[in-house]
Amino acid sequence: MRSTQLVLQALLAAGLLAALWWLLDVTAANMAERGIRSGFDFLREPAGFAIGESLLPFDSGDSTLMALAAGLANTLRVALPAILISTLLGTLIGLGRLSTNLLLRGLCAAYVETLRNVPLLLQLLAWYFVVTDLLPLASEALQLTPHVFLSKSGLALPWPGGDSGLFDLPLRGEMGIVGGAALTPEFLALLLGLSLYTAAYVAETVRAGIQAVPRGQSDAALALGLTRVQLFRHVLLPQALRSIIPPLTNQHLSLTKNASLAVAIGYPDLVSVANTTLNQTGRATECIALIMAVYLILSLLTAWLSAWLERRSGRWAERS
């Protein structure tokens, strides 16, 4: 039996090597014929294109590597707040689906069933269209609350810092809104789309996690005289968290991967910067390999974080 296995493994390895050899051979021939150069040297050359918005200071004279780093920073800039918003909103909706109130339960179910069953790309395109086409011009911006303005040019918010006082406040100027922090329409549409879509999945995760706690637990806690809030805080939540956290981190990870749909609405995330680089340099293999490598690293980090959280929530459950 062992020797058959060894022979099979050797055959498999030989087949694999042959396939790999043949693939590399064909690729090299194809690339030579089409005059495609290879290598990562383009990373050090000037990018030659501008990036619409960037957390890191960047201009077209900077290296391509810097451009990709700015893209990655932009991915994280939209993914992290979206993770926060979707988790909070999703938890509320998930709890709403378990409410004793029929109306609340129905509305939350309608939210989940609507958002989950329409492709995210379509939702992003629709949000982007609503922001850029249906909102008023910056000169007639909607004032949501004092110093928060919404218009075709995006959302203007007070931001810590500035010359006078604690916050830099946006104000109506002659040409539109001046001052404060401005969120571009691309960022806004992506943030909104990702958060609302993922919230539907988070809601289902939270609901399933709480429903997985045996019913006897609630009955016993209520019999002991715990209030509904105490029941939730000390009995349901600690037990539910254990089954919620692994699928929840999965949702966060898919949100980060879904942020790559930015390319469809022109937000300069990692994939869209890499796509521009690909079109300018023709280094398809390298650019796609870079995108995949970065996302794989993010996935590994998230998996590691999830395992750590699981251990912690286990300890927390034992304490409370």
Add this chain to the structure above:
Amino acid sequence: MNRIAASQAWLRRNLFSDAFSGLTTLLLLAAVLNWLPGLIDWMLLQAVFKADASACHAANHAGACWGVIAEKYRFILFGRYPHAEQWRPLLATALLLLVIVASGLRLLNRSSLLTTWALALPIFIMLMGGGSFGLTPIGSDQWGGLPLTLLLATMGMLLAFPLAIGVAIGRQSGLPLLRGLCTLYVELVRGVPLISVLFLASFLFPIILPQGFAIDVLLRVQAGIVLFAAAYLSETIRGGLQAVPSGQHDAAAALGLGHWQAMRWIILPQALRAVVPSMMNSAVSVFKDTSLVTVVSLYELTGSLSLALAGDAEWRSFYLEGYLFIGAIYWIGCYSMSQFSRGMESKVGAGGTAM
């Protein structure tokens, strides 16, 4: 009298069980009553239903312009497919939908199921592509809209299924090399976004395939979708395989069944039956994911809407109505699949022979 008391009890139980619940009900009712009239106004009362661009512009977004659908529905549904030949994608789509629904409702027994599918897919391709039976050949670069969405999703699922079973079994193999290879494939694909796999299919396949073996972009993207879907599907199936009690393996071995016989007749049927609902969820994802092929210039439903409106200054400002229209099509597809999966979930425990 009794009925009034019963409805009062119902109201109290479902809407006013305590002060908090009552307050929630009132707040939500107020919000709904505040928004609903405006929504009905926009969707129906002030909406323009005729394909009349000037009437739509006159409404100035106070009412929906459903006229854009009346004007453009053929372009949205069938993309750039030649106008005079559009009965072909219509027929092909109807046929494929019929076969899918008939299979879902179990109107076909096992042998006629296989025959039907084996006939339906070639007929679909033949209707779309033409070239025989006196049909004008239409290149796949002109396919678009709903038939393309359906084709990508259906073929994606059908081809990913056997691959996923192979990979799931491979991950349990006694050969460390094979096991490692399957694990590498699954983790690699699940770790990256679909867009990067589509880029791979569209930019890299031409470079890594030998000259003269050029395959068109539709096939390449289809291959990308299959590879992506199979990775997720194989994890689902692996879960099913692990859920089969080890006693089943022992019993099969005791009956004298070999490894592959046991797998085929004992293990796989139970594993697959257990994960039918999760596999339906994968199908929903694949259906939604087909919208991404727009990014690599294939004009399925989402892409054909942009094609239909982007170049037309008269109708360009009514994208929202277009998005709602195709959103409704996606929604019907996804919702019926998830309802079907819920129906299966209750049947799964019931037993019976699956294969």
